[in-house]
Amino acid sequence: MSTEFANTNLEVLLSAEEITARIKELGAEISCDYVGKEPILIGVLKGAFVFMSDLARAIDLKVWVEFMAVSSYGKAQKSSGEVRIIKDLDVAVEGKDLIVVEDIVDTGLTLSYLLTNLQSRGANSVKLATLLDKPEPRINKELKIDYCGFQVPNKFVVGFGLDAAERYRNLPFIAVVKNPEIA
Numbered sequence: 001m002s003t004e005f006a007n008t009n010l011e012v013l014l015s016a017e018e019i020t021a022r023i024k025e026l027g028a029e030i031s032c033d034y035v036g037k038e039p040i041l042i043g044v045l046k047g048a049f050v051f052m053s054d055l056a057r058a059i060d061l062k063v064w065v066e067f068m069a070v071s072s073y074g075k076a077q078k079s080s081g082e083v084r085i086i087k088d089l090d091v092a093v094e095g096k097d098l099i100v101v102e103d104i105v106d107t108g109l110t111l112s113y114l115l116t117n118l119q120s121r122g123a124n125s126v127k128l129a130t131l132l133d134k135p136e137p138r139i140n141k142e143l144k145i146d147y148c149g150f151q152v153p154n155k156f157v158v159g160f161g162l163d164a165a166e167r168y169r170n171l172p173f174i175a176v177v178k179n180p181e182i183a
Helices: 016-033 049-058 109-120
Strands: 010-014 040-045 064-071 084-087 097-105 125-133 147-151 174-177
Touching (some): 016 049, 016 147, 040 049, 049 064, 049 097, 064 109, 097 109
Parallel strands (some): 040 064, 097 125, 125 147
Antiparallel strands (some): 010 174, 064 084
């Protein structure tokens, strides 16, 4: 599938090649930061699965892979502010180095809750890696992103794991949805 995707409602923002190159850089950075350690990558489902898969392969260390599912949206498109853990980790994280892997950070509310929750479980360290950072709608201005792929404008984006009503996750690029009502 090329960046010449035949949907006139989508405009390519980041090409597959740009994303691949940046993930390799992030993997190298994490490899340097965690020399001698075995970090646990914690993917936030569903959106992070594509990014996490590529990121794990770009890290030149032994890494563990876990997943969590959290919700603050329910079926709405706007966060309710109440975070629920839908799928928790299958392992204890006490004394472990954790890297939470997310597809996109916007308001930061869900991630703030998740990072605090994981730290309270006795983790040695908890860091955040995201493919996309959308800072404009950020409510939690103190949220620290340790490994960031790209900063994007405050527009509705899909592809590379991000969806519109469960569609477009499989696109190998990131696209802006021109008209979200017909996504």
